Amino acid sequence: MTAPASPKATDGPPPAADGGGLDRGVLAVAAVVVLGAIMSILDVTVVNVALKHLVEDFNTPLSTIQWVATGYTLALATVIPVTGWACARFGTKRLYMISIGLFVAGSALAGMAWNAESLIAFRVLQGLGGGMIMPAGMTILTQAAGAQRVGQVMSIVGIPMLLGPIAGPILGGWLVDDVSWEWIFYINVPIGAVALVLAARILKKDEPQPGEKLDFLGLVLLSPGLAALIYGLATGAEKSDFGRTDVLLATVGGAVLTVLFVWHALRRGNENPLIDLRLFKRRSVAAASGTMVLFACAFFGAMLIVPFYYQTVRGESAFASGLLLAPQGLGAMLTMPIGGKLTDKLGPGKVVLVGLATVVLGVAGFATLITPDSSYWLHAAALFVMGMGMGMTMMPTMSAAMQTLVHDEVPRASTALNIIQQIAGSIGTAFITVLLAAQMRDRGLPGTNELSGGEAGANAPQPPPEVLAAMMQKLSDSFQTTYWWSLALLAFAFLPALLLPRRKPDTTVDAPMPMH
Template sequence: MTASASRKASDDPGPKAGDPGGGLDRGVFAVAMVVVLGAIMAILDVTVVNVALKHLSEDFEAPLSTIQWVATGYTLALATVIPVTGWASARFGTKRLYMISIALFVAGSALAGLAWNAESLIAFRVLQGLGGGMIMPAGMTILTQAAGPQRVGQVMSVVGIPMLLGPIAGPILGGWLVDDVSWRWIFYINVPIGALALVLSARILKRDEAKPTERLDFLGLILLSPGLAGLLYGLATGAEKSDFARTDVLITAVGGAVLVLAFGVHALRRSNTNPLIDLRLFRRRSVAAASGTLVLFACSFFGAMLILPLYYQTVRGETAFASGLLLAPQGIGAMLTMPIGGRLTDKLGPGKVVLVGLAVVVAGVAGFATQLTVDASYWYLGIALFVMGLGMGMTMMPTMSAAMQTLQHDEVPRASTSLNIIQQVAASIGTAFIAVLLTAQMRDRGLESSGMGGEAPAAGQVPPEILQQIMTKMADAFQTTYWFSLGLLVFAFLPALLLPRRKPAVPDADTVPAEKPMVMH
């Protein structure tokens, strides 16, 4: 092969349009390796922190209602940058944006590992989220462009590996680091991975030119992001203190609500052709129903997963590593049904699949709401978690698909962005309020203390019969909190009944949407 032919072959991004069955060549695999490195960091970080919350609470002497913002602040930051990603990709170029995102994430990780109190850790987690929220969309855009449209399915299968393994490996890795090294290493571990990703990105990724195509809705961003944060913080603080008339609660909650309402007015203005979230799409029944289902499901599911490691560690006395292992059935269940749910959605219609998925999740959560006692069988709890995972795999992506089914091709990218923001915000609301509810349940049972809002004393400090009573009260607090989570899931059936129940229509070739940054969380 001549040198010119070799260069031509290396520059070829993939098979020609008439060869949709071509495999992924070495160049695409190299790009995929870079993208997967970034995805591993971003996805693991979502799941790795939950098993460390008890240790963080003890080290910083902070209650659960405060320390849960380590998780909530991160997801809120993700929601903030999702709508910015498309504009930033065009403005700076996808390679540059990807490297900036990784650098922000690594910087936030290093600083989080150095945190000296709960407030500093929360702030650094927000910085992490600002970078982490752009890693997956930018990476998927790079990989899709490198592979070509005919090989998107193969690309998704490669990047889907960390997405499926994250909920399994994250808690186990986090538990091991917390127990045998230090909780700080759940953040430090991102530094060498991120450094390697940056080096490989600079060497492997093809440079693309910045091509600004649309104007960023700066006013919408300024109104929505602090509005959501203020509203959520105010409501959570009022619930935690059982006093919504406090000055700080009123200022933050009312101020946040005003900003969110102002954003709504701004987004609905006829002159606003590129709103941060296109609220006009919610006039479509499929989009509105999918959004309602997603909000209730995410609030319940992610809130429930936040407090389960705390049950294992505080009530059952398990280590963080053991707690991570005990969470693995949920990830295994989701890994099994996510691909099946996608295929069933294409064959049967999303509405039918989502209803089945919700029913399965309800069965799993009901197991915790009825049987999460001080001596519940680990086999029983593992089965309940596995069932929750099975249902989750048949709920999340089919709900997203239901929203897209009736949209025009130019509406799909805007709807995808809106739904991903809704998912992240709902997860933030769920983790915040489930944590507040658990704290309130502990307080009602006279289990207040520093730490988790109900830390059990050491076995040698009180007589065994008294310790057993304390443990029983703590288990009852967790079990009661799961009833609230179950209630949210039951309400999710109402909007889910309005989802389309026919399989999606096959689009014509000339109606396929133009490539946009892909948002996946």
């Protein structure tokens, strides 16, 4: 197969290729990429905190406002598959700046939304830009550093992935409570403006490849397929019913289209597929993908319900729940740079196995603490251990796939890995949400919508203290059982992780992208 063309940089002295620390040029590029990524990832968790306020301000049912989040996710799934081709066709720098521009425009318009329908439409515009920011940024940074330093690069890219779930609820709670919901969108405008200025000044010009043909049939199959699949999973989880006709049609239809895309991408004679699935024939790429799927399904799904536990069982506000999650981010920030350097020196396989073991220890500890009155200090310790494990798992896993790729394969692989992460996260979220709802239902508890203050729960009468205490015990038991299931799923991630490379990358595989 002919490797797809990719953008080329202008000439200039290359950075150090000895596998040592990152030079100033790469760090400057990293700063630009992280700024854009933080903006897009933070936005997701900030908006989730504001959904209840949007219900009240727009006088709209929660089931409608939920599309403010779901519409954004569907837009991401639609646009991510095209990023690899677009990087080659328009150049990574140009595409990165276009994606930030779309995201900022969508943010400004969302802040001016006059009803729920207009807000949902502008969130879709945000998603069309946000979906390309992360894969394009990863491509720019990976090509700039080269294979021998990709572990350190991925540890930098992982910063916004950690800050989003931690800082998002805190920032969103403060903006909604003390400023206004419009500012959860307006805050992206100055950040995006700074990111655009820095991108224009720091990122090097690259040469687009006009001859790069778009795999139109692949796009027609994959983008609607992913969107339908995520819609089915999200709607089924929201309604706690995957047997509904609309949910079944969307989920099965999306799965069929995705399978047809796999056949199309692998068939003989297709020299330029939208996503190069032949890359997954390499053991490192396949093992990294399997590890990422199982880890994302178990971990991100489980972390999604932690704020819900704090708000329902412990009676904390959204702002306080965000603060209680901070130890996880601190733990990850401590180990992520170390994990990146160890990945480059020892190989990702050894680092990921240690990271997974640490995550399992933290999740097991947290699961035992899910009670109506357990110590927040012990919670902080368990979350801190979880974060330490995550810092040594997620980005080293990504590094395992990227280290074996040559320069021209990076944009396609980056796109594929982002799709895998997005789908795995959606599946994990749906799985954990449905599992929690089933546990609550088995214990005779009301649905998540009532407990979270939805339409039915807003005017519900307060039960007597003894009844409320029994209800909180049953609710905490539901969370605890769900966490044990998540832990079991997380344990399966060890199987593909055992196949990850356990040696440092070969620095002769690829040369770093020349930079000034």
